[in-house]
Amino acid sequence: EDGYDLWLRYRLMDTDSINRYSPYIRDIHISLSFTFVMRAAASELQRGLSGMMGSDIPQIQEPVSNGTIVIGTPTTSSVIRQLSLPLDSLGNEGYLIRQVSADDITFIVIAGNTEQGGLYGVFQFLKEVQMRKSLENVNISSTPKVKLRLLNHWDNLDGTVERGYAGNTLWDWWKLPDIVSPRYTDYSRAMASVGINGIVVNNVNAKPDILKAMWISKVAALSDVFRQYGIQTYLSVRFSTPYELKETKTADPLDSDVIAWWSAKVQKIYTTIPNFGGFLVKASSEGQPGPADYGRSHAEGANMLANAVRPYGGVVMWRAFVYSQDDPEDRAKQAYTEFKALDGQFAENVILQVKNGPIDFQPREPFHPLFGGMPNTPVSIEVQITKEYLGFATHLAYLGPMWEEVLTSDTFIKGSGSTVSRVIDGSLFQHSLTAIAGVSNVGNDRDWTGSHFNQANLYAYGRLAWDPYASSRSIAEDWLRLTFSTDTSFVSKAADIMMMSREAVANYMTPLGLHHLMATGHHYGPGPWVDNLSRPEWNPAYYHNADGNGIGFDRTQTGSNAISQYAPEVSAVFADVNVVDERYLLWFHHLSWDYTLKSGNSLWDSIVQAYDDGVASAKEMSDMWQTLLIYVDPERFQNVEADLRIQIREAKWWRDACIAYFQSVSNKPLPAGADPPEKTLAEYRAIQFIYAPGINTITIEVECVSS
Ligand code: BDP
Known part of the structure; x- marks a missing residue:
């Protein structure tokens, strides 16, 4: 039980379940006119059902009888064609799973308008059985709400992964294209099982x-595997290539x-990679070259590339992650300032890729003001599945609630109900080009993601990309059923652990709206004292502004006025210290240490309390996990147990180091009952990790130059 199977665990069921399912699961009706996607679907279904039923569930062509599962599309399956199912509303990728009766025969049909829809239906059907759901009168249909559901790999050509904590890249670049690891197939199965339909294979800091040509042929070999599962391939490109x-x-x-160079290059790419989807571009950002180097705007840069891919139906995903050291403005404001002015100037096959928050994947950020701020431009959201700022692989932090928090945020741009999800699914401003991007946490570790619970983040990302309105708790519960056990008391308690985990991390790292307190470069441990990097906005001190009087970033009218980038209804809430959600307090306000919070406690005491709460939650998560021993196999149980031990220790490290530092600034006594930090501030400051994972050469260059 090393986690390799992810949530696709087709383990033998108990006899009662086998007996319960056998009337519905006898054989699989396929058609000889299936092409590769539906063939992959049929073999997945056979593999999954045979594994769970403990006997071969064969693929057949004739005849359909009681218990046959008919799969396919109206074009490829004559049975489906004759049933005249209501498939119209399913679009290109939706599916229908339904029990039907015809000619005195009762059977289940899994259908889509396209093979891709059929494939997604098959994965859903397998999940139903894995979760032991009833198949009697089954009638499920679903259509993705977002068109491009992408995983962004930050994989480098030298085999390392920027911000990767699950080993090295999965792509064996050296041996490709000649040797194509079977792992790429397992990877594609997992991605398709949660509806991912696009993979960006290389780092946004692109070479x-x-x-x-040599590299394109390597990518083409990967792409040949991806397309069996309906996945398109994308490349990150360096603007100055x-x-x-x-x-x-x-x-x-x-x-x-x-212009001619890019057109010719794109033509070659499409000849080699027929399912190519387009480019992802990080330009004029963190030292990456871009149109600004030539006095051109982001729109001019993006449109040039968009023109090159347009004849092939390709898209350009242009990142809005830009901030400049020459700009004295608040970093949180810069992307909005720069891009807002360009709204309406982008070609129609450009989508602006915006990080969930205005700074950088922090444990908690308010939503980015570009959501709602660019009505005339398709805007996608980028979230970070890999936990750069939330404890890498070992800390348990389920990110579903964090993404749900941003997706359900109301921008109020077109009145109440203008949520971020409605920007993302295109419904708010009627855009048909829609996308969502997640920075991958996949590497070549056996468990793919560096820890068992990190798999949940990959799973939840796929589910939210398919349906940004889904509830993170019910996704967690499904994942637990698929991954560990369907026992209801296990699922409910383990989901409680997951649901409290991100808040725990936010509390022991950056409570009450503090942000970017992480140490330089690797971003792992605490570094609130760092104030000597050459670019001001790389310093934690820039963000917390702590001095003898108080702490926090004033983003109201008296400060940077970043709140003015939001709709009036939203900015009024952020501006009012009495109304703003206190979890964002110090993101928007600079307050005296003696300021009184709603609890009646002073700000200083509340900061200490929040750090203590974070540590207490880490302990509680570990205690709760101990009660689940009987439900989990020893190998995975102990892996999680060991990770939780690390988390408790490091939560305390974060708490102690931050309190030691902030106390040296506030000069306040610790509130009654709070433990003093275990070590001195000097000792915390001396902790260094030169060889922490996930830092690539570009990051090292950038940050070393600055320190
Ligand atoms: C930051 C990462 C850096 C990435 C950058 C980005 O520290 O490694 O290159 O984001 O998104 O969070 O481009």
Whole structure:
């Protein structure tokens, strides 16, 4: 039980369950006209059902009898065609699972308008059985609410993964394209099982080499596997590639040689990778070259690439993660300021990819003001599945509630109910190009994600990409049933652990709206004292502004006025210290240490209390896990147990180091009953990790230059 099977565990069921399911699961009706996606679906169904039933569930072509499962599309399956099922509303990727009776025969049909829809239906059907749901009169249909559901790998060509905590890259670049690991198939199965339909294979901090013919052929070999599962392939590209490969004299997006270079390159890519989807671009951002180097706007840069991919139906996902050291403004305001002015100037196959919050994947951020701020531009959300700022692989932090928090946030841009999910699914501003991107936590570790509970984040991401309105708790419960046990008391208690975990991390790292207190470079441990990096906005001190009088970032009118980037209804709430959710307090306000919170306690005492709550929650999670021993196999139980031990220790490290530092600034006594930090501030400051995982050469260059 090493976690390799993820949530696709087709383990033998108990005899009662086998008996209960056998009338519905006898054989699988396929058609010879299936192409590769439906063939992959049929073999997945056979594999899953045979595994769970403990006997071969064969694929058949004739005849349909009681207990046959008919799969396919109206075009490829004559049985489905004759049933005249209500498939119209399912679109290109939806599915219908239904028990039907015809000619005195009762059987289940899994249908889609396309093979991809059929594949998703098959995975859903398998989940129903894995979760021991009843199949009597089964009638389930579902259609994804977001068109492009992407996993962004930050995988480097040298095999490392930027911000990756699950080993090295899964892509064996060195051996590709000749040797194609069967693991790529298992990866694609897992992705398709949660509805992912696009993979960006390389880091946004891209190297020019990825567009050399040799690398394109490596990507093509991966892509051949992906497309069996309805997955398109995308590449991150470096804006200056033609210039850096010495094939043009500039990378100016308005230069005709540059335009011609990209068009020719795109044509070659599509010849080699027929299911290519387009480009992801990080430009004029954190040292990456971009249109700004040539005095051009982001729209001019993006549109040039968009023109190149348009003839093939490709898209450009242009990242809005930009902030400049030359700009004295609050970093939280910069992306909005820069992009708002360009609204309406982007080509129709460009989508602006915006991180969930205005800074950078912190344990808690308010929603990014560009959600709702760019009505004339398709805008997608980028979330980070890999836990760069939430304890890497070992801390248990289920991110579902964090994403739900942002997706359900109301932008009020078109009045009440203008939620971020409605921006993302295109319904608020009627955009048909919609997307959601998650920064992958997948590596070549046996368990794929570095820990068992990190698998839940990958799963939840896929589920929310399919349906941004889904509840994070019910996703957690499904994942637990698929991954560990369907026992109801296990599921309910383990889901409680998951649901409290992110709040625990936010409390022991950055409570009450504090943010970016992480140490330099690796971002693992605490570093609230860091104030000497060359770029001001890389310093934790820039964000907390703690001094003898108080702490927090004033983003109201008396400060940076970042709140003005939100709709008046939202900014009024953020502006009012008495109304704002206290979990965002110090994100928006600079307050005296003696300021009184709603609890009646002072700010200083409340900060200490929140850190203590975080540590207490980590302990509680571990105690709760101990009660689940009987439900979980020893190997996985002990893995989680060991991770939780690390988490308790490091929660305390975070708490002690931050309190030691903030106390040195506030000069306040600890509230009665609070333990003093175990070590001195000097000792916490001396802790260094030079070889922490996830830092790539670019990051090291950037941050070393600055320190
Ligand atoms: C930051 C990461 C950095 C990424 C950057 C990005 O620290 O490694 O390159 O985001 O999203 O959070 O481009």
